[in-house]
Amino acid sequence: MAKRTWYHKIQLRPGIATPGLKILEPLWDSTRKSRAHINYAGKRVLDIASFDGMWAFEAEKLGASLVVATDCMQPLYSNFELCKDILESKVLPLYNISPYNLWEGLKVLLMDDFSAPLPFPQQIRHNLFDIVQHTGLLYHVRDPLWTLSQARSVIKTGGHLLLETACILDDNESRMIFNGPPGNMNRIYHDITTYWVPSIRCLREMLASTLFEVLPQSITTVNSGTKNDYPIGRVTMVARAISGRETAADSYAELLRIYRNPGLVPDYL
Numbered sequence: 001m002a003k004r005t006w007y008h009k010i011q012l013r014p015g016i017a018t019p020g021l022k023i024l025e026p027l028w029d030s031t032r033k034s035r036a037h038i039n040y041a042g043k044r045v046l047d048i049a050s051f052d053g054m055w056a057f058e059a060e061k062l063g064a065s066l067v068v069a070t071d072c073m074q075p076l077y078s079n080f081e082l083c084k085d086i087l088e089s090k091v092l093p094l095y096n097i098s099p100y101n102l103w104e105g106l107k108v109l110l111m112d113d114f115s116a117p118l119p120f121p122q123q124i125r126h127n128l129f130d131i132v133q134h135t136g137l138l139y140h141v142r143d144p145l146w147t148l149s150q151a152r153s154v155i156k157t158g159g160h161l162l163l164e165t166a167c168i169l170d171d172n173e174s175r176m177i178f179n180g181p182p183g184n185m186n187r188i189y190h191d192i193t194t195y196w197v198p199s200i201r202c203l204r205e206m207l208a209s210t211l212f213e214v215l216p217q218s219i220t221t222v223n224s225g226t227k228n229d230y231p232i233g234r235v236t237m238v239a240r241a242i243s244g245r246e247t248a249a250d251s252y253a254e255l256l257r258i259y260r261n262p263g264l265v266p267d268y269l
Helices: 022-035 054-061 074-087 102-110 144-153 200-208 249-255
Strands: 011-013 044-048 066-070 092-094 129-135 155-168 176-178 196-198 212-214 220-227 230-241
Touching: 011 074, 022 155, 022 220, 022 230, 044 054, 044 102, 054 066, 054 074, 054 129, 066 102, 074 092, 102 144, 129 144, 144 155, 144 200, 155 196, 155 200, 196 200, 200 212, 200 230
Parallel strands: 044 066, 044 129, 066 092, 129 155
Antiparallel strands: 155 230, 176 196, 212 230, 220 230
């Protein structure tokens, strides 16, 4: 293990774990506190941007009946595979699926009836996931609302999204800060892979705009300090997937326009 680069700290045996980044342990503890608001027993779980696989393996240990780990960075798969073998895990790795393309990439797992044309109008799909884990990803994507729409497409109504992201620790104003253009991406993080950082209020509204309802009691935060007058940190929250009947009719109709939300597949509930 010492010859590899590790992001996650994964317990492999009593007293034996992958090194991981110790600086992130408070963040992971915060995420676990939010996760406690979800019952994993017997549930179908999708872990997006799984990386080394820590959250996928933990979902399995919490009693999930199926765990699918996705990522679009195939070189990371060797770490995942090593841990999977040692843990004798049944987590299904699909490290060739983008968070922008979840429905297309996972449809073989989601389809009820292979004879019916996509997207199965007027049918209730029973193979959707009960839980989607969307951790450490939102601020890395150029189109964050698209990834939330894709996540909603593969969650059953009534299911849950576990969302963790970098944020502005402000619930009073709805805003999202762009990290900057190429060569100067350092308004929030000095990191060329960080694009957007929303305020907590903005994040809640983004979720509401993609058919999710945040559970207020699930919100946990970690303070990282101040950068350019912005209070920066990390936030984790759990959101319930709601039906079209639970939001404004005109907003729901607009949400379903393919050119507005590419790839969103409604569940017709």
